[in-house]
Structure formats: C-alpha cells, structure tokens
Amino acid sequence: MMSEEMPLFVPTLNKQGYAAPYLDPFSLKFTEYAEGQFLEIGAAFGYATMQALSNGAKVIANDMDERHLQYIEEAADKYGYKEVQTIVAEFAKDLSFPEKSFRKILISRVLHFFTGEKIKQSLKQVYDWLEPNGELYVVCETTFLTNWQTFIPEYQKRKEEGRPFPGEIDDPRNWEQNWSDNLPDFVHWLDIEPLVALFEEAGFEVVEVDYINRNGQFPESLLLDGRESVGIIGRRPK
Ligand SMILES: C[S@@+](CC[C@H](N)C(=O)[O-])C[C@H]1O[C@@H](n2cnc3c(N)ncnc32)[C@H](O)[C@@H]1O
Numbered sequence: 001m002m003s004e005e006m007p008l009f010v011p012t013l014n015k016q017g018y019a020a021p022y023l024d025p026f027s028l029k030f031t032e033y034a035e036g037q038f039l040e041i042g043a044a045f046g047y048a049t050m051q052a053l054s055n056g057a058k059v060i061a062n063d064m065d066e067r068h069l070q071y072i073e074e075a076a077d078k079y080g081y082k083e084v085q086t087i088v089a090e091f092a093k094d095l096s097f098p099e100k101s102f103r104k105i106l107i108s109r110v111l112h113f114f115t116g117e118k119i120k121q122s123l124k125q126v127y128d129w130l131e132p133n134g135e136l137y138v139v140c141e142t143t144f145l146t147n148w149q150t151f152i153p154e155y156q157k158r159k160e161e162g163r164p165f166p167g168e169i170d171d172p173r174n175w176e177q178n179w180s181d182n183l184p185d186f187v188h189w190l191d192i193e194p195l196v197a198l199f200e201e202a203g204f205e206v207v208e209v210d211y212i213n214r215n216g217q218f219p220e221s222l223l224l225d226g227r228e229s230v231g232i233i234g235r236r237p238k
Pocket of ligand 1: 012014016017018019020021041042043044045062063064065068089090091092107108109110113
C-alpha cells in the first residue's frame with residue numbers, strides 16, 4: 001500500500017502536524033481483519049485505512065480536510081478497494097453515527113490536539129458508536145521527544161502538583177521551534193495515566209496500554225527514550 005521510499009513524516013495539508021506512514025503496533029492491530037464496520041477518525045492520507053482495506057476490512061475514513069480524503073479515494077481506486085467511504089467532518093462536533101455502528105475505531109495522533117475536557121466528551125460519543133465488544137484504538141504523542149525535552153521539567157512539575165492533564169500546552173511555539181510551524185496553536189501531550197483514567201471514565205475496559213518506541217517510524221532526530229508515543233485499546237463491554 002505504500003512504497004518503500006515513503007518519508008517518515010508527511011506534512012498534513014492543514015497544519016495539523018505530520019502523518020506517519022509507518023504504522024505503530026496499536027494502529028497495526030486496528031488494521032487486522034474483523035467482521036463489521038471500521039472507522040478511522042483523522043485519517044489524513046489514510047495509511048491505516050489502506051492497510052485495513054488490504055486486509056479485507058470495510059472502512060469509513062474521516063478527516064476535517066477534504067483534500068486528505070480525496071487522496072484516500074484516489075489511492076483506494078488505484079488499488080481497487082471498494083469497501084471504503086469517506087466523511088469530511090470535524091470530530092466530534094460534526095460527526096454523528098447511530099449507536100453501535102462500529103466494530104473498531106482508530107483515532108491516531110488526533111486527540112493530542114484536544115483539551116482533556118474535550119477528550120472526555122469525545123470518548124463518550126465514540127463509546128456509543130461502538131458495538132458491544134467493539135474496540136477503540138487511540139494513539140497520542142507524549143512529551144518524551146527530543147524536540148519537546150524543554151517541556152519535560154514543566155510536565156513533571158505539573159504532574160507532582162496533581163494536575164489531571166499536565167501535558168496541555170497553550171503556547172507550543174514557546175517550547176518548540178523546529179517542527180511546531182506545522183502544529184495548531186494548542187497541543188496536549190498525553191501519557192499512560194491520564195489516558196487510562198479517561199478511558200475508564202467513559203466506560204471502556206482497558207485491553208492494552210503502553211508506550212510506543214518510534215524507532216523506524218519517526219525521524220531519528222526526534223527519538224528520545226522509547227516513550228515517544230502512547231497507545232491504548234479500550235473495549236466497550238457487552
Ligand atoms: C497528526 S495528523 C495524524 C494522521 C494519522 N492519523 C497518523 O496517525 O499519522 C492529524 C490528522 O487529523 C485530522 N484532524 C485533526 N483534528 C480533527 C478533528 N477534530 N476531526 C477530524 N479530523 C481531524 C487532521 O486534518 C490531520 O489529517
């Protein structure tokens with residue numbers, strides 16, 4: 001689905017960070033075939049969507065930028081994948097589905113643009129969209145990247161103060177000057193504890209949660225200590 005010459009980071013067309021063509025283990029699990037309908041939210045150029053389609057899944061790909069979805073439609077056409085639909089909408093406010101519509105939902109590297117409060121509301125919505133036993137896969141960035149090292153002491157301090165979302169950052173360009181040109185004005189670096197708390201509050205059973213070592217997936221200059229991202233899988237109980 002992807003030529004070997006793909007760069008590690010592809011800039012999104014709407015300053016929403018970079019899409020990562022080489023999938024992490026959580027996104028890869030999402031792409032494994034299962035009966036039922038899949039949904040990818042914030043799919044960008046659809047690297048996970050295309051992999052799921054190649055495994056025989058039926059996928060709805062969402063993004064807030066229509067140009068990304070056009071790219072997915074063209075790529076799906078090229079490979080002859082018919083079981084794909086695209087929906088342009090801003091999640092969560094403009095996206096709606098009937099209850100219990102999906103077997104699997106992936107939100108990779110999108111929720112770290114939301115405040116903690118907004119993540120809370122969004123997860124409740126996504127929970128309703130899943131079938132019983134359906135699974136939500138979420139991947140977010142942490143602060144443990146070389147270009148965000150200056151924020152780590154502040155992050156630790158906020159954690160010690162007991163703040164529920166110590167990674168919320170209103171002024172990303174004050175902390176990072178190399179890659180933040182392609183970032184929105186607010187970012188929210190996450191971690192295992194806040195994600196588990198958010199998932200449990202929304203009613204999910206946490207199936208798996210771990211840091212993601214981005215070696216081979218992110219540019220080498222960004223790699224810090226194997227905790228560059230965090231992934232979580234939650235299941236809607238019956
Ligand atoms: C950093 S990229 C991540 C792309 C891909 N999921 C990945 O993991 O590489 C974020 C993508 O999510 C989209 N996005 C951001 N916020 C969104 C929202 N509220 N609703 C829908 N799409 C959103 C952006 O347009 C962009 O394509």
